Amino acid sequence: MVERSSRLPSQRQVIELLEGEFARAGYDIEDVVIDTSARPPRIAVVADGDDGLDLDTIAALSRAASELLDDLDTSPYVLEVTSPGVDRPLTTPTHFRRARGRRVEITLTDGATVSGRLGDCGDETVALVVREGSRADLAVHEIALSTIVNAVVQVEFSPPNPRELELAGLAGEET
Known part of the structure; x- marks a missing residue:
């Protein structure tokens, strides 16, 4: 009888083992969380891609992992492959x-908040x-990433304003 190790791989080992397979499928590993206090222990792999993750993709990535x-x-x-979730702060250009196309709330280095x-x-x-001015006209502002302290996606329950999408460069596209 072979005795199995009671150890789990490290975060780095999981990333090194899985990143090539995830990249070939078009996804990045954003984070790996290993929870040894859970029973049984849990390995959560947080992945993201340009088109997000749907349930079929999560299932395929889970099988490969x-x-x-x-x-x-x-x-x-227990292995869990998941997306970052809407509450994940936006911290990188990626x-x-x-x-892109989503509503966000941004806090700037001067303390101002803009949505x-x-x-x-x-x-x-x-x-x-x-939106700016008393008539709530729409305007496009360029913001340097270096001036952003915090940025999060806001949950929307209504369809986006078509003019906002047009100004965001997404006219005719779904977000």
């Missing part, structure tokens, strides 16, 4: 690019479609 992790000599664990629809995103700036 499970096959790769099963080759390790570890104790039993996060902002993937949130609007995210438009074009570069490596150093983002465009934000905002």
Whole structure:
């Protein structure tokens, strides 16, 4: 009888083992959380892609991750592959690019808070479609990423304003 190790892989080991397979499928590993206090222990892999993750993609990534992790000599664990969730702060140019067309709330280094629809995103700036003036006219403001302290996607329950989408560079596209 072979005795199995009671150890789990480290976060780094999981990332190194899975990142190639996830990248081939078009997804990035955003984070790996290993919870040894749960019973059984839990390995959560947070992944994201340009088009987000749907349930079929999560299932396929879970199967691939499970096959790769099963080759390790570890104790039993529960594997979860998930998306970052709407409450994840936007911290990299890639996060902002993937949130293009969504409403966001941004806190700037001067303490000001601005909300609007995210438009074009570069490596150093983002465009934000905002309402301004007493008539709530729409305007596009360029914001340097270096001036953003915090940014989060806002949940919307109504369809986006077509003019906002047009100014965000998404006319005729679904967000």
